[in-house]
Amino acid sequence: MNLTLKIWRQKSPEKKGKMVDYKVTDISEHMSFLEMMDVLNEQLINSGEEPVAFDHDCREGICGMCSMYINGEAHGPDRGVTTCQLHMRMFKDGDTITIEPFRATAFPVLKDLVVDRSSFDRIQHAGGYISVNTSGNTQDANATPISKHDADEAMDAATCIGCGACVASCKNSSAMLFVGAKVSQYALLPQGQVEAVDRVKNMVAQMDLEGFGNCTNTGACEVECPKGISLENIARMNREFLSANLKG
Amino acid sequence: MSVLDSKVPKGPLKDKWTDYKDHIDLVNPANKRNIDVIVVGTGLAGGSASATLAELGYNVKAFCYQDSPRRAHSIAAQGGINAAKNYQGDGDSTYRLFYDTVKGGDYRSREANVYRLAEVSANIIDQCVAQGVPFARDYGGLLDNRSFGGVLVSRTFYAKGQTGQQLLLGAYSAMNRQIARGKITMNNRHEMLDVVKVNGKARGIIARNLITGEIERHSAHAVVIASGGYGNVYFLSTNAMGSNTTAAWKIHKKGAFFANPCYTQIHPTCIPRSGDYQSKLTLMSESLRNDGRIWVPKNIEDVKAIREGSKKPTDLSEDERDYYLERRYPAFGNLVPRDVASRAAKERCDAGYGVNATGEAVYLDFASAITRYGKEQAKIQGITNASEAKIYELGQAIVEAKYGNLFQMYEKIVDQNPYKTPMMIYPAVHYTMGGIWVDYNLMTTIPGCYAIGEANFSDHGANRLGASALMQGLADGYFVLPYTIGDYLSDDIRTGKIATDTPEFDAAEKEVKERLEFFTTNKGEHSVDYYHKKLGKIMWDKCGMSRNAEGLKEAMTEIKALREDFWKNVSVPGGANEMNPELEKAGRVADFLELGELFAKDALTREESCGGHFREESVELDGEQEGEAKRNDTDFAFVSAWEYKGEPSDAVLHKEELEFNDIELKQRSYK
Ligand SMILES: Cc1cc2nc3c(=O)[nH]c(=O)nc-3n(C[C@H](O)[C@H](O)[C@H](O)COP(=O)(O)OP(=O)(O)OC[C@H]3O[C@@H](n4cnc5c(N)ncnc54)[C@H](O)[C@@H]3O)c2cc1C
Ligand code: SF4
Ligand code: FES
Numbered sequence: 001m002n003l004t005l006k007i008w009r010q011k012s013p014e015k016k017g018k019m020v021d022y023k024v025t026d027i028s029e030h031m032s033f034l035e036m037m038d039v040l041n042e043q044l045i046n047s048g049e050e051p052v053a054f055d056h057d058c059r060e061g062i063c064g065m066c067s068m069y070i071n072g073e074a075h076g077p078d079r080g081v082t083t084c085q086l087h088m089r090m091f092k093d094g095d096t097i098t099i100e101p102f103r104a105t106a107f108p109v110l111k112d113l114v115v116d117r118s119s120f121d122r123i124q125h126a127g128g129y130i131s132v133n134t135s136g137n138t139q140d141a142n143a144t145p146i147s148k149h150d151a152d153e154a155m156d157a158a159t160c161i162g163c164g165a166c167v168a169s170c171k172n173s174s175a176m177l178f179v180g181a182k183v184s185q186y187a188l189l190p191q192g193q194v195e196a197v198d199r200v201k202n203m204v205a206q207m208d209l210e211g212f213g214n215c216t217n218t219g220a221c222e223v224e225c226p227k228g229i230s231l232e233n234i235a236r237m238n239r240e241f242l243s244a245n246l247k248g
Numbered sequence: 249m250s251v252l253d254s255k256v257p258k259g260p261l262k263d264k265w266t267d268y269k270d271h272i273d274l275v276n277p278a279n280k281r282n283i284d285v286i287v288v289g290t291g292l293a294g295g296s297a298s299a300t301l302a303e304l305g306y307n308v309k310a311f312c313y314q315d316s317p318r319r320a321h322s323i324a325a326q327g328g329i330n331a332a333k334n335y336q337g338d339g340d341s342t343y344r345l346f347y348d349t350v351k352g353g354d355y356r357s358r359e360a361n362v363y364r365l366a367e368v369s370a371n372i373i374d375q376c377v378a379q380g381v382p383f384a385r386d387y388g389g390l391l392d393n394r395s396f397g398g399v400l401v402s403r404t405f406y407a408k409g410q411t412g413q414q415l416l417l418g419a420y421s422a423m424n425r426q427i428a429r430g431k432i433t434m435n436n437r438h439e440m441l442d443v444v445k446v447n448g449k450a451r452g453i454i455a456r457n458l459i460t461g462e463i464e465r466h467s468a469h470a471v472v473i474a475s476g477g478y479g480n481v482y483f484l485s486t487n488a489m490g491s492n493t494t495a496a497w498k499i500h501k502k503g504a505f506f507a508n509p510c511y512t513q514i515h516p517t518c519i520p521r522s523g524d525y526q527s528k529l530t531l532m533s534e535s536l537r538n539d540g541r542i543w544v545p546k547n548i549e550d551v552k553a554i555r556e557g558s559k560k561p562t563d564l565s566e567d568e569r570d571y572y573l574e575r576r577y578p579a580f581g582n583l584v585p586r587d588v589a590s591r592a593a594k595e596r597c598d599a600g601y602g603v604n605a606t607g608e609a610v611y612l613d614f615a616s617a618i619t620r621y622g623k624e625q626a627k628i629q630g631i632t633n634a635s636e637a638k639i640y641e642l643g644q645a646i647v648e649a650k651y652g653n654l655f656q657m658y659e660k661i662v663d664q665n666p667y668k669t670p671m672m673i674y675p676a677v678h679y680t681m682g683g684i685w686v687d688y689n690l691m692t693t694i695p696g697c698y699a700i701g702e703a704n705f706s707d708h709g710a711n712r713l714g715a716s717a718l719m720q721g722l723a724d725g726y727f728v729l730p731y732t733i734g735d736y737l738s739d740d741i742r743t744g745k746i747a748t749d750t751p752e753f754d755a756a757e758k759e760v761k762e763r764l765e766f767f768t769t770n771k772g773e774h775s776v777d778y779y780h781k782k783l784g785k786i787m788w789d790k791c792g793m794s795r796n797a798e799g800l801k802e803a804m805t806e807i808k809a810l811r812e813d814f815w816k817n818v819s820v821p822g823g824a825n826e827m828n829p830e831l832e833k834a835g836r837v838a839d840f841l842e843l844g845e846l847f848a849k850d851a852l853t854r855e856e857s858c859g860g861h862f863r864e865e866s867v868e869l870d871g872e873q874e875g876e877a878k879r880n881d882t883d884f885a886f887v888s889a890w891e892y893k894g895e896p897s898d899a900v901l902h903k904e905e906l907e908f909n910d911i912e913l914k915q916r917s918y919k
Contacts, residue, residue, distance in 0.1 A: 145389030
């Protein structure tokens with residue numbers, strides 16, 4: 001198929017960006033979206049132009065690196081997939097596709113479609129861990145049974161890939177789904193209890209500091225999340241947060 | 249004596265590690281504060297090492313090329329991690345895990361290292377659970393296990409199909425705690441471009457800030473390389489796009505020997521290539537071979553009809569199908585080890601029986617499993633006279649519960665429903681057993697420079713068993729390196745900070761800058777990918793699943809010629825002082841173009857078949873094993889460690905003879 005692409009080009013963080021039109025031809029429906037971008041880039045390189053910079057690595061939906069905003073949706077029109085898993089069969093011949101970076105104050109653009117998501121890491125530094133040293137004398141893994149239900153739910157929360165689609169999809173650029181997922185994972189496990197109060201307070205404080213917006217329950221994040229992280233995690237975090245503040 | 253000293257401690261196998269730890273030199277906590285350690289890579293190996301070294305009190309400077317340590321390639325591991333916990337009470341033990349690993353590696357690994365790996369494996373699971381890793385559990389709340397190929401016990405721990413992700417997030421969380429304390433300085437989006445040696449010791453690195461393009465000097469008392477494997481030398485592999493050999497190759501050029509580069513694992517169950525635009529290959533977990541049956545049509549006319557679309561695979565009756573693994577290996581059937589399954593698929597496809605347009609695909613069929621489970625369910629649920637459709641429906645539900653996410657992934661990529669029609673699979677490059685040579689301490693032949701995880705060669709011999717890479721990465725990082733590095737660093741407590749304004753750093757930086765400048769100013773005509781794809785094709789055709797002397801010699805000549813052309817005609821857009829993904833690729837491919845030639849040379853030298861390395865000249869000529877790989881323990885029971893001498897073809901071979909005192913060498917038979 002033949003397509004018109006409208007792509008955000010921005011040389012560096014300080015420079016102004018703009019949308020630029022490109023044409024690609026003979027795109028196979030079996031290609032992934034990023035393979036289509038590879039075709040465009042090869043074309044640009046061969047004609048002496050600078051290729052479009054975009055983040056990607058695993059290309060199988062798990063590293064969370066790819067991050068495009070395609071036709072007004074984070075990771076594009078398909079559900080439950082990341083951009084690297086999106087296939088060109090979702091588009092048709094003659095389509096015009098708009099491709100922008102994830103946009104949020106806390107995700108400044110570095111170049112073209114590449115954004116800086118280090119704010120996510122800093123939230124994790126604030127409390128996304130259990131304080132246990134590596135000693136070789138840790139208690140036996142089966143010493144504390146954990147109900148299958150809790151373990152499975154913790155696992156569901158832990159599958160967040162830290163991509164930031166939730167933030168990009170939210171009109172307030174809220175990071176509640178991302179933070180809620182981490183807080184939930186630990187809240188559901190006995191190992192997470194000791195530090196629960198400080199964890200939620202510190203992570204939320206850091207989230208605010210980074211300039212993420214408030215949650216107004218639009219639910220857009222859940223719709224666009226490639227890993228199906230549920231809004232229930234936000235509710236759980238709110239409960240944790242309230243009880244942490246009551247405990248002082 | 250050879251220049252290689254493996255430093256394996258004396259004493260009985262099972263006491264070596266304990267005794268060794270008891271007698272190692274330690275650095276006192278106050279002194280650790282004065283010692284810096286650089287860790288390149290934040291996958292399972294580098295992430296766990298960084299966190300643990302920081303907990304001990306060292307100042308850690310960690311590096312990764314992604315935008316966060318959480319995105320290292322380890323994140324993609326699906327199946328699980330082995331540990332000799334014997335929770336299932338099925339007779340597992342440290343010795344058994346050790347034995348399986350050595351045998352699975354076709355007797356080409358170092359006994360003492362493998363035994364230690366098996367010994368610390370149980371601690372890994374304890375540690376990860378304490379970190380909050382949500383492993384799968386049974387209804388009693390205890391940890392669940394699954395089985396993997398090549399072994400007789402159930403010792404694989406897993407977290408759905410995302411074990412690597414959960415283990416990496418565990419290591420990442422441990423890192424975060426140390427980053428918050430200021431004990432780890434994390435350098436995201438940084439690429440190591442060279443190591444700096446001072447008086448023969450590794451004392452720092454040159455790194456490029458991938459956002460600004462700035463070239464930076466970083467010093468430390470020791471440098472740890474945890475940069476992963478080099479499977480991307482084939483262009484197409486299941487590795488992440490950015491996985492590369494640059495860090496490993498740079499230390500090789502500065503004196504670290506490269507061991508067994510030709511040992512590569514080609515995984516039998518991956519989604520086949522669909523076209524020239526393909527950028528990477530996707531693994532379908534090994535667990536599928538528990539229930540899937542692998543076949544191609546018996547008659548070549550049916551192959552043609554299927555390719556033309558006039559027949560569907562489901563049109564073929566049972567006796568029109570060739571379940572070639574079951575035919576050739578009745579004892580293990582579809583569950584033969586990875587190397588055997590891959591070669592058998594290639595054999596059929598080379599003979600013209602491949603079932604898709606490219607001729608490189610075989611079927612992985614779940615129909616019998618679905619029917620079997622369906623009948624079982626009908627019985628359990630007391631449904632008598634269940635219709636075929638009902639049985640299928642009941643069976644499909646079971647298969648869905650077991651492999652649902654994999655089936656969904658397959659359907660997303662291929663656009664075919666694998667419940668209705670068999671999956672198509674083909675082998676793909678997946679893992680590299682070869683890597684930087686290290687001694688028992690995990691130190692390379694450069695003093696003060698260590699290699700851990702997939703980047704080293706240490707534990708898997710010529711073939712790795714499933715679920716053992718995650719185990720090795722975490723063993724190295726959590727439990728081995730933090731001890732052994734102390735022994736070396738205990739001499740450095742009075743050294744003080746390593747200065748970076750020295751001639752050694754000047755020289756290394758100059759070399760790095762000159763190379764970058766070459767790329768950005770060369771007016772060439774071909775993109776970096778053009779070369780990478782060509783290299784990949786040579787590697788796949790001549791250094792792939794089966795190899796012969798003639799092909800390997802051709803590969804060496806062709807790679808050399810391609811490399812020369814690359815250095816004349818490569819074109820890299822953009823500048824060096826900005827974010828420039830093409831420039832990053834150029835440097836990586838330049839290193840692959842050297843490694844590839846050494847790879848071929850190593851494969852040429854090893855005139856035997858072992859594990860993933862199959863030499864057509866070395867096969868059994870008669871008897872029951874006719875046509876199977878023939879290992880040669882008399883002449884080749886050694887590790888090939890290559891010393892860099894300029895051109896890869898000039899590399900000098902050093903042999904580490906392998907001694908087997910606790911295991912008897914046997915022919916692997918799966919008949
Ligand atoms: C699809 C897939 C599934 C797998 N499933 C399993 C499984 O189920 N069980 C199992 O045991 N194994 C599995 N494996 C193998 C296993 O995942 C890897 O061998 C292992 O994760 C490697 O870990 P590592 O820490 O050595 O390196 P990696 O995780 O590859 O990390 C490399 C790190 O080095 C950094 N780096 C690289 N070069 C540079 C440089 N020049 N400068 C700075 N940083 C650099 C990267 O940024 C990254 O942080 C699987 C592999 C694949 C591809
Ligand atoms: S919650 Fe979902 S959308 Fe948000 S970062 Fe995690 S995986 Fe991405
Ligand atoms: S590239 Fe890893 S999730 Fe898309």
